[in-house]
Amino acid sequence: xxxxxxxxxxxxxxxxxxxxxxxxxxxxxxxxxxxxxxxxxxxxxxxxxxxxxxxxxxxxxxxxxxxxxxxxxxxxxxxxxxxxxxxxxxxxxxxxxxxxxxxxxxxxxxxxxxxxxxxxxxxxxxxxxxxxxxxxxxxxxxxxxxxxxxxxxxxxxxxxxxxxxxxxxxxxxxxxxxxxxxxxxxxxx
Amino acid sequence: xxxxxxxxxxxxxxxxxxxxxxxxxxxxxxxxxxxxxxxxxxxxxxxxxxxxxxxxxxxxxxxxxxxxxxxxxxxxxxxxxxxxxxxxxxxxxxxxxxxxxxxxxxxxxxxxxxxxxxxxxxxxxxxxxxxxxxxxxxxxxxxxxxxxxxxxxxxxxxxxxxxxxxxxxxxxxxxxxxxxxxxxxxxxxxxxxxxxxxxxxxxxxxxxxxxxxxxxxxxxxxxxxxxxxxxxxxxxxxxxxxxxxxxxxxxxxxxxxxxxxxxxxxxxxxxxxxxxxxxxxxxxxxxx
Numbered sequence: 001x002x003x004x005x006x007x008x009x010x011x012x013x014x015x016x017x018x019x020x021x022x023x024x025x026x027x028x029x030x031x032x033x034x035x036x037x038x039x040x041x042x043x044x045x046x047x048x049x050x051x052x053x054x055x056x057x058x059x060x061x062x063x064x065x066x067x068x069x070x071x072x073x074x075x076x077x078x079x080x081x082x083x084x085x086x087x088x089x090x091x092x093x094x095x096x097x098x099x100x101x102x103x104x105x106x107x108x109x110x111x112x113x114x115x116x117x118x119x120x121x122x123x124x125x126x127x128x129x130x131x132x133x134x135x136x137x138x139x140x141x142x143x144x145x146x147x148x149x150x151x152x153x154x155x156x157x158x159x160x161x162x163x164x165x166x167x168x169x170x171x172x173x174x175x176x177x178x179x180x181x182x183x184x185x186x187x188x189x
Numbered sequence: 190x191x192x193x194x195x196x197x198x199x200x201x202x203x204x205x206x207x208x209x210x211x212x213x214x215x216x217x218x219x220x221x222x223x224x225x226x227x228x229x230x231x232x233x234x235x236x237x238x239x240x241x242x243x244x245x246x247x248x249x250x251x252x253x254x255x256x257x258x259x260x261x262x263x264x265x266x267x268x269x270x271x272x273x274x275x276x277x278x279x280x281x282x283x284x285x286x287x288x289x290x291x292x293x294x295x296x297x298x299x300x301x302x303x304x305x306x307x308x309x310x311x312x313x314x315x316x317x318x319x320x321x322x323x324x325x326x327x328x329x330x331x332x333x334x335x336x337x338x339x340x341x342x343x344x345x346x347x348x349x350x351x352x353x354x355x356x357x358x359x360x361x362x363x364x365x366x367x368x369x370x371x372x373x374x375x376x377x378x379x380x381x382x383x384x385x386x387x388x389x390x391x392x393x394x395x396x397x398x399x400x401x402x403x404x405x406x407x408x409x410x411x412x413x414x415x416x417x418x419x420x421x422x423x424x425x426x427x428x429x430x431x432x433x434x435x436x437x438x439x440x441x442x443x444x445x446x447x448x449x450x451x452x453x454x455x456x457x458x459x460x461x462x463x464x465x466x467x468x469x470x471x472x473x474x475x476x477x
Contacts, residue, residue, distance in 0.1 A: 013202055014202060015250055017206075018197065018205075018248060018249040019251075025209075025213065025247065029403070029405040029406060030406060056206070056209070115330045115331065115333075116224075117218050117221055118214040139366075140219050140404075140407065141405035142407060163368070164368060181217035183217060183366070
């Protein structure tokens with residue numbers, strides 16, 4: 001483990017994680033709204049927002065999957081030191097982090113069980129940027145219609161078809177985060 | 190001043206992470222009851238331990254907290270929970286619905302319309318709407334899985350057969366986004382229409398039963414009913430005797446042993462602000 005892995009965590013965990021959770025909660029309960037997350041400086045290639053989400057939500061009880069470029073020694077060490085989360089294969093993960101291409105095929109992630117739909121994975125999708133231009137979204141948390149830049153539509157339409165099963169997503173870019181729960185209906189454009 | 194012997198908002202960080210993950214899954218599946226490892230709190234079950242844990246997981250130092258018990262800010266349960274978070278989180282508190290960012294409630298939704306950015310946290314005694322019809326958790330879980338909700342309609346139908354009308358007046362079951370039947374906690378059915386399409390986020394915590402569930406903003410919630418016996422949001426057919434409001438939910442207060450009684454708003458903040466604005470009812474300052 002390199003000394004760099006020991007840095008970049010929360011300076012005041014109770015307060016910073018409280019602010020971070022509220023932003024994440026707002027993001028997931030109002031899909032397509034973009035919020036900012038601060039407080040962590042994770043190693044490359046993890047974005048600040050994804051790093052803050054991991055510090056806020058992951059611990060020894062939540063297996064994490066690192067996809068593609070994100071599966072690097074610096075990041076493995078950082079998550080192990082700050083969260084103690086076991087790093088696992090995609091099928092066993094509660095949380096998965098990576099670029100959209102690296103997370104494919106998304107069908108391998110846990111979607112919950114019919115009697116326990118909460119036992120589903122949360123994907124943290126690293127995006128080049130986040131904007132309000134993209135497919136149209138409807139559903140709980142959205143007053144009418146909203147739009148958000150998604151990596152694609154088909155996978156999210158298929159995921160909504162599994163409801164109440166399915167994975168939930170946070171989209172992150174830099175310090176920005178947006179939520180896309182499984183309940184959101186994505187329109188194909 | 191925060192009591193320094195405790196972590197911010199009382200709970201340890203690992204517990205808060207566990208509760209926060211449950212809240213997020215609850216938001217993702219509106220109306221589904223997410224199991225969580227409820228902790229013992231420094232108050233007995235039945236005094237809002239579920240709501241307190243949800244509030245503790247959501248609070249930030251910038252929040253303004255309001256706590257109500259049956260609509261009132263000044264009853265024992267509300268006062269003690271408010272004091273608890275003043276001591277352990279150092280947050281600002283208020284009695285005004287419009288100033289609050291988080292409102293923890295026992296069995297009422299405030300009369301004043303909630304706004305985006307507010308979170309309403311309900312204290313829930315029995316989160317399972319089917320529990321009194323089917324005591325086995327394994328069975329009710331299967332019923333939710335299969336959307337097997339006929340039994341709930343049988344219960345409402347038996348109300349009609351026996352009383353001529355749906356007699357359920359509180360804890361009135363709702364269907365969320367056409368999927369899960371949900372217990373809205375024992376709010377009067379007068380409040381049920383406010384559950385649907387609210388701009389505020391609504392979170393439900395049941396401490397003893399170890400369940401968390403949620404209604405994101407703008408979620409469609411329907412009170413169960415029949416075509417020929419539609420849902421009616423009932424209230425006492427009176428105006429408030431203090432502020433004169435005709436549209437608020439009322440408590441009946443017995444005032445003597447001669448049959449004297451008065452009706453007052455159950456929402457104390459709503460009533461007080463109406464009186465302050467110059468409204469007056471039958472027994473109000475202007476009516477004497």
